[in-house]
Amino acid sequence: MSTLPPPARIGDAIADVDTPALLLDLDAFEHNLDTMVRVTAGSGMRLRPHAKSHKCPPIALAQMQRGAVGVCSQKVSEAEALVDGGVRNVLVTNEVVGAPKLARLARLAKRAEVSVLADHPDAVTALSHAAQAEGSTIAVLVEVDVGAGRCGVAPGEPAAALARHIAAQPGLTFGGIHAYQGGAQHMRTPAEREAAIAKAVAMVKDSIAAMEQSGLKVPIVTGAGTGTFLLEAGSGVYGELQPGSYVFMDADYARNGDPAGDSVGLFRQSLHILATVMSRPSASRAVVDVGLKAHSVDSGMPRIDEPAGAEYLRASDEHGLVSVPDGMEMPLGSKLKLVPGHCDPTVNLYDWLVCHRHGRVESIWPIAGRGAFY
Amino acid sequence: MSTLPPPARIGDAIADVDTPALLLDLDAFEHNLDTMVRVTAGSGMRLRPHAKSHKCPPIALAQMQRGAVGVCSQKVSEAEALVDGGVRNVLVTNEVVGAPKLARLARLAKRAEVSVLADHPDAVTALSHAAQAEGSTIAVLVEVDVGAGRCGVAPGEPAAALARHIAAQPGLTFGGIHAYQGGAQHMRTPAEREAAIAKAVAMVKDSIAAMEQSGLKVPIVTGAGTGTFLLEAGSGVYGELQPGSYVFMDADYARNGDPAGDSVGLFRQSLHILATVMSRPSASRAVVDVGLKAHSVDSGMPRIDEPAGAEYLRASDEHGLVSVPDGMEMPLGSKLKLVPGHCDPTVNLYDWLVCHRHGRVESIWPIAGRGAFY
Numbered sequence: 001m002s003t004l005p006p007p008a009r010i011g012d013a014i015a016d017v018d019t020p021a022l023l024l025d026l027d028a029f030e031h032n033l034d035t036m037v038r039v040t041a042g043s044g045m046r047l048r049p050h051a052k053s054h055k056c057p058p059i060a061l062a063q064m065q066r067g068a069v070g071v072c073s074q075k076v077s078e079a080e081a082l083v084d085g086g087v088r089n090v091l092v093t094n095e096v097v098g099a100p101k102l103a104r105l106a107r108l109a110k111r112a113e114v115s116v117l118a119d120h121p122d123a124v125t126a127l128s129h130a131a132q133a134e135g136s137t138i139a140v141l142v143e144v145d146v147g148a149g150r151c152g153v154a155p156g157e158p159a160a161a162l163a164r165h166i167a168a169q170p171g172l173t174f175g176g177i178h179a180y181q182g183g184a185q186h187m188r189t190p191a192e193r194e195a196a197i198a199k200a201v202a203m204v205k206d207s208i209a210a211m212e213q214s215g216l217k218v219p220i221v222t223g224a225g226t227g228t229f230l231l232e233a234g235s236g237v238y239g240e241l242q243p244g245s246y247v248f249m250d251a252d253y254a255r256n257g258d259p260a261g262d263s264v265g266l267f268r269q270s271l272h273i274l275a276t277v278m279s280r281p282s283a284s285r286a287v288v289d290v291g292l293k294a295h296s297v298d299s300g301m302p303r304i305d306e307p308a309g310a311e312y313l314r315a316s317d318e319h320g321l322v323s324v325p326d327g328m329e330m331p332l333g334s335k336l337k338l339v340p341g342h343c344d345p346t347v348n349l350y351d352w353l354v355c356h357r358h359g360r361v362e363s364i365w366p367i368a369g370r371g372a373f374y
Numbered sequence: 375m376s377t378l379p380p381p382a383r384i385g386d387a388i389a390d391v392d393t394p395a396l397l398l399d400l401d402a403f404e405h406n407l408d409t410m411v412r413v414t415a416g417s418g419m420r421l422r423p424h425a426k427s428h429k430c431p432p433i434a435l436a437q438m439q440r441g442a443v444g445v446c447s448q449k450v451s452e453a454e455a456l457v458d459g460g461v462r463n464v465l466v467t468n469e470v471v472g473a474p475k476l477a478r479l480a481r482l483a484k485r486a487e488v489s490v491l492a493d494h495p496d497a498v499t500a501l502s503h504a505a506q507a508e509g510s511t512i513a514v515l516v517e518v519d520v521g522a523g524r525c526g527v528a529p530g531e532p533a534a535a536l537a538r539h540i541a542a543q544p545g546l547t548f549g550g551i552h553a554y555q556g557g558a559q560h561m562r563t564p565a566e567r568e569a570a571i572a573k574a575v576a577m578v579k580d581s582i583a584a585m586e587q588s589g590l591k592v593p594i595v596t597g598a599g600t601g602t603f604l605l606e607a608g609s610g611v612y613g614e615l616q617p618g619s620y621v622f623m624d625a626d627y628a629r630n631g632d633p634a635g636d637s638v639g640l641f642r643q644s645l646h647i648l649a650t651v652m653s654r655p656s657a658s659r660a661v662v663d664v665g666l667k668a669h670s671v672d673s674g675m676p677r678i679d680e681p682a683g684a685e686y687l688r689a690s691d692e693h694g695l696v697s698v699p700d701g702m703e704m705p706l707g708s709k710l711k712l713v714p715g716h717c718d719p720t721v722n723l724y725d726w727l728v729c730h731r732h733g734r735v736e737s738i739w740p741i742a743g744r745g746a747f748y
Binding site for chain 2: 003004007018019020052074075077094095096097098100101119120122123145149150151152153182276277278279280281287289292293294296297298315316317318319321332333342344345348349350351370371372373374
């Protein structure tokens, strides 16, 4: 509910930022944005970064200033928050069901270029009704299940049949194929990721062939994440990449094997959680003020980057238990920098991103899409 | 950041509530509040329910209308949100460290009766300075580690030494002993919980004896949670109970063994997450719009209460994969009622609590303390 005031002021030293706080190292952040542009330049790929990771219009605009054609969002309300913040091109990479959401999506399509996924003819028909009711046009992409086992139609003729249905509906245009292998992003070895994306590419090719046999042109194939985007970029079939986490990175991506050998190793950790030591129950234990309400544990406990050697053992609602190595000083009030296990749901817990450079707070950005899950 | 509008209007049918939504069954909720009063009446116990579970002033006020002396909060900003909402007595059941938080706590003590924990003499001294600077008085309780292995001083003389230090500081009063065995709440058998609380009670007795030997009177011993409060109530040493989750309950409490035989079985599940089916990739699978950003998985996946027989298998950021039994109808747009694995961090993801009775929305309460982790 109540948006809390930011935990810092411009110019503050990091040590003076109130906690828990979400810190963004601007040098590392800009390195990540620039690196993504550099390594995809010349591939012919369009970049459409996923904004579900950051939910933050200033970041979306920074991505677009570097050439991204737009961003992805995962929910209609998240797209609204981005458009409110100045973004003019959003692909909602999800199925949208239910009259209130469809009406909002159709209205949003009058303020921005809006596209969305579908994997069922009934959902397409409902999208068409909503677009017609609002007098807007929505591009609809066929979501193909390329191995993630979540949403999506089967590749080949089932995908083509849905594409034909989209193309036939008033108020809609056929936007292409969405083929995201979410399950491949955190496979631990490059070989596993290569095999998964090779299978996905084959399924995309089958789907393109079936669509072209129907006389449909496929405007774009879009997909890919931080763990695999170089593979999709080199596939010859994808035309647009959707990485999101590369902006921040997290402890789980760092566990991908051989990170230096592939896309994950290109990026620096720009996101940290600042925590304060509030109790020292023993020489080997500290308790910090960052618990389950300040980071998501779905991908494990946070890693502690500063001070190196301390370990985050377990979380309760508002406590984090930390193991302190022999001889390490860590008085009450000490501040620790944690790397969250999973950046996306962690960022969603915060209202503000405290952006710093050379040890000082340079800007404070609103996480405008926090909690925007409608 | 931006507080989203509520997902429903007063009078709406549950089926028309937008999703994800946090639903509160008012009959079950009132049953839980009344039951807590009934089973503790005559025990001489004061009730001070923990508001970290709900972060919602209307719920805190409903608890106080039924006789609670005040509520607990886990953070200063959470206490501020409760006082802003009309609560006049808050115990912050946590250590508070750092000048900004201490100043806010001391200021809050001029608007409400405020008490807080300490487990280190330096923190007590800092609390005293803050109270003097603001001209307020703060009651400080000694947190004793009674087996949870988190914050807290050792029982007996160490606890008494800290109590003497508190009593000697200007601006502070010695408020008593905080003895919460958090680890015992979700032990699976009643015998385990009984053994844990028996140990805690012995440590409390040692601490009281040491304090009384110092000439200090112990104003209150406070603690207990939903999983054990009947044990503390019958201990002869506790004077105040702090259960929080009993208001809502969750899937993890339901896993406590023999729930009918102890405190957990007294309460009904009042809290649900309403989800919408947005994809039916196969006859045996559905995908709902409730993922990691709409429930906390620290205590496992949600249970599906309606329709019975469906199972929530796994979560990604904004997707939940559901197993659909043979023959069950579950068309696109169907709504499911989920019981979160862990209520507290799940509630913290929502801005609004949609309160219903007889299938209609009766009221919509703001979760004023959402995100209040400073």
